[in-house]
Amino acid sequence: MPPWQIGIIGGGPGGLLTARMLEHQAAVPPSITIFEASDRLGGKVLTQRFETLPVAYEVGAAEFYDYAEIDEDPLKQLVEDLGLPIQVLGGSSLIHGDRLVGNLDDVRETLGSEAAAALVDFHHLGRDRLSPREFYDALPVPQLDGPVGSSFETLLAAIPSPATRRHIERFIHSDLATEPTHTSRRYGLENYLMNDPAYMQLYCIAGGNEQLIAAIASRLAARIRLQTPVLSVGSVADGRLAIDVAAGSGRQQHLFDAVVLALPIEPLRQLQFGGERLQAAMQQHIAHHDHPAHYLRVSILFDKAFWRGHWDDAYCMLEGFDGCCLYDESARDPAEEHGVLGWLIGGESAIAWSQRSDEAVIQTALDALPAWLREPAQRHRLEARVHRWIGAVSALPGGWQPLPLDRRHQPEPTDHATLFTVGDYLFDSTLNGVHDSAEYVADWLASLMLERPGSTV
Amino acid sequence: MTADSSPDSTPAPGIPAGVPATSRVEMLPTAAGSSHALLLVPRTGDESPDAAEVLHRWVAETPVSRPRHRIELPILLRLYNVDLVWSPSRSAAFASEERCASIREALTDFTNLEAELTAIEDGITAAWPAYEADLPYAYGFSDASFSVRDTLLARYGTVKSLQGRLARLTKQITQPAPQPPTLAGQIGERLRERLRVEERDEAADGELEVLSDHYDACGQRASDFMIARRENMLSWTIIVLLATETLLFAIDLLSNAGT
């Protein structure tokens, strides 16, 4: 019997993970074609090199979330199975003015005893409301999953010390990629608590996160078609699904038993869907999940890592840009002699600054450094890059109700039961989220292939 | 951990030249028989660039090492706004006055923890030659072995006591650092990492398990031997009694036959 023909649209982590899981899980491996619009695989997992010197830096996803302390972490397991070198990322500080505030004693000294006490209270409140298990399993927590309007801002507003409130806001701003008013209480708290090792730890792949993409792709049997943007998806009379791709100045049609849309919201919006029913279902799907969040990344190469000895963490938070994350990217490669700092700017600041020139953004990023880094940064700077990611990630607003898992992944179950969606936006906008989503769809498809073996294409 | 709550009576070493006059040396409360001097140098902001070098030299004056683990001492740590130099018998810190209490607390805890771990490791090292010599007793016990019974019991006691001390220490070692992070917690965490405390704790646990299993087995053999010996004696007693009874019966029979 001919194997199932499956089309995957999008060669980012979501598409590649779905293909890998399908090839591993299906009793009879399907014939998979991955359509990727750009000339590379990996989507927002992108490690680039500077022009002046071939030193690596992360353009997109910079860190992986490690849940292994609580329970299984299939993404970390995959990274380990692929033999990729893991490097733990540590840091707990925020720079207030020119001072590194790295622990409660520093908070007490910089912001005062009241602020320190309020921080301890907030931490305990967070831990009481959301345990590591509830965090890991995404179990419902009535006190947090409040009605519409119950944003993270309402939790912050209850903190008696304004200095502590600002400290927490700055601390998690770049993780949220949006403002507390556009974030649910739960998601805000999760992003705060993930700094506590009982909830999660951070790691990266030493030498560049994109190695994960290369490692997955090199083990796939799937056909990969780069520079092949998909224009439309619909069904044909016998229930099979048709994909139209751009081919030269025209279009080319491909038929499949099942199609996986492994695309973020914005490219999904650009696709055309055939038939009123599918159009309406996809419109609804997109509208339900359309909560754009934003990033702006500044990466600067220096002739040496002049900050070592003064600041040795893998990252810290800066007050500038309403709170942004500063990564020591050169710490990711022990052999690297040069220095690379990366600023991850999120939310409204990312939108505002993305409209400014690269040089203005770079200068402001340098100005956001404390004095003891600012001056040497100007002297040692070799090259700077700016990457704009407006609307590229998703927020989780307060009161927003996630759909049941089946509905999330199968937008139109009646006439398009083999059209699936995979995406980080269906979970928590992270690589772990997209992994969970890919696993859900791959399991589902594998069971469908068992029930009805053989392709109809 | 068995730390004296009173400061050690060892006189505090002098303050080295080249550090501000506001510096002071304090003796940390440590276990009886050991001492730890902490040099606290309040940060003024205009320290000479070689001040850290002075602290390092002062700490390195005491020749305590951990050669078994190939750990280079003293340990140098730079934490947020604090510079630390640590060795098992001396440490020094560059920090603002407000941090001194946290630093003292963290160093007292860690120094005692590390000293106790080292003492347990020393106990284990000392137990290995006896273990080798005692190996045959885990297999079988004889009359000739009888004399070592008390020695084996004492070694068993030593191993079990080391195991108990380690169990109490493990509880401290595996305890998560406080959150939100505190300076004391961070110092403890970093020093535990640099002194490979978790690894050493696991290794000591593994070694103690081997020693404990061995002396358990010796105890079992000794007890088997004692039971067998007692049974043997009992059998002989019964045999003698039966023989006596038979003899008396025979005498009785003979005397009856005579009459």
Ligand SMILES: Cc1cc2nc3c(=O)[nH]c(=O)nc-3n(C[C@H](O)[C@H](O)[C@H](O)COP(=O)(O)OP(=O)(O)OC[C@H]3O[C@@H](n4cnc5c(N)ncnc54)[C@H](O)[C@@H]3O)c2cc1C
């Ligand atoms: C700046 C930044 C930082 C981030 N940091 C982290 C982090 O630290 N940790 C973390 O877990 N996550 C992070 N993320 C999120 C993470 O990158 C995403 O979760 C992940 O990339 C989602 O994978 P995906 O495959 O769903 O989408 P993408 O990675 O966006 O991949 C989609 C792919 O589809 C292709 N495509 C688009 N349209 C079409 C079409 N019509 N036809 C064919 N192909 C098409 C695109 O070219 C792309 O290759 C970050 C994201 C950004 C932008």
